[in-house]
Amino acid sequence: MTTTRGAAPTHRADRPAAIGRRGRLLGGAIGVLGEVLLTLGALLVLFLGWQLWWTDVVADRDQEQIISQLEDEWGDVDAQRIAEPRTDEPPVPATPQDTMVFGTMYVPGFDRVRVPVAEGVSLEKVLNVKGVGHYPGTALPGQVGNFAVAGHRNTYGRPLEQIDRLQEGDPIVIETADAFYVYEVTESLIVDPEDVEVIAETPGQPGVPASERMMTLTACHPMFSARERYIVHAKFAHWTDRADGIPPALENVEV
Template identity: 50%
Template sequence: MTEQTTPVVIPDEAQPPAERRADRRPRRADRRPRRGGVAAAVGVLGELLITLGVLLGLFVVWQLWWTDVVANRHQEELIADLGWAEITPTPVPTQEPTAEPVDPRRYDAPPVIAEPAVRTTFATLRVPRWGPDYLQAISQGTSRSQVLDELGIGHYEGTAMPGGIGNFAVAAHRVTYGKPFNRIEELQVGDALVVQTEETWYVYRVASTEIVSPRQVEVVAPVPGQPGVAPTAAMMTMTTCHPMYSARERYIVHATFDYWMPTDAGLPPDLDAANGGA
């Protein structure tokens, strides 16, 4: 008789019995806590705020630093494009002069150029109080986008031209875009403001300063503060925002005309002394 054998069952992977029983138990649902809708929203909001902070930081860098870099480069180009010959300080004489030097300053009526088209650069400004290297172009118009942001100092259309009877009124930024009038609060009564056109120097003297609201446009009237009054003297007015980093008010400097000189007569004494001349 043939002997029957019982087949041997081999458990999968030689798994122990206890583990096999565990496999047959139903799996419990994952009990890990899920993020609720509020938590997810807070996370998204936090990421948005971080992104916004980075963008704001980049904007501040662009506004306060990069606009100055671009504006300063543009100023150099504007000055070079004028093509005016560079005037050097008068050398200090090495011996006693044999004759009394002639005073180049003139106090009669100066030549006055015609008002140019908007965006035309027609003059420059030097301010000894702000150092010998300060030199800014003056262009026609006071539109922020067309003139003040791109070209620097702007001349109020319709006001007097340099040396003319009335009020030669100009505006410029105090911060950003080259900040031409950044140090305006340092000006003192008697300080020189030296304007140059192609053939003439015009020297004004600071007479007063004031802080006004943006609505007080009478500061650039032909007679500052007295709209409708006919002018009899030549003046200059500088306007800029006040306080720093704000446009809430305007800082105003008024100056009176002192003297003029032809550019071929050399530097005005106020600049000559500031640049180390006699």
């Protein structure tokens, strides 16, 4: 009896020590988890900084260099001369090779007025590095049909960040080696990503042959989301010969 009664306090005395060890282990695990979460948080902040700021810095630099190279290739345009708008048959540039930069786009209503236009809509090869991309198979500038382009609203230079500012009648100007093509906004709409008929040769009417010269801008919507697409349609107004100066739409724009 004495032995049995004396053993019980011994077991009870061991319990606080065991609980203490478990508490220290739990506290250590929580500390490690906290450090991991802090590290992950810091990495997330760095990633967001890279995604939202640094990609813009790099894209702006690269796109300015692309435009400079185009100007060297094309020769200077006389920005002091306002060319007479023409409504005769416009010249149509040759079909560009994939990823080739073949023009620039001016949107006077945007903070960033001028960006390069390249062939294709690959993220890695075009949209993330060169500016806006031309949907292969759609019309070329000045051609009957739908000249359709895509671009980012945020990150990588944000060429279409302010697409929702465009109003009916606003000009969008495409410059190539030989000409300026002036389109005027007709409508804006928000669609699902699957609604690809917006870039059909007759927008919204797939299979209907084109009878007009149109242009379409497409960008993700809302900002920082790819849930929908913001669409702007524009109709060809006129063109000017690059050798004659700049179109009236660019009179108050730095060219």
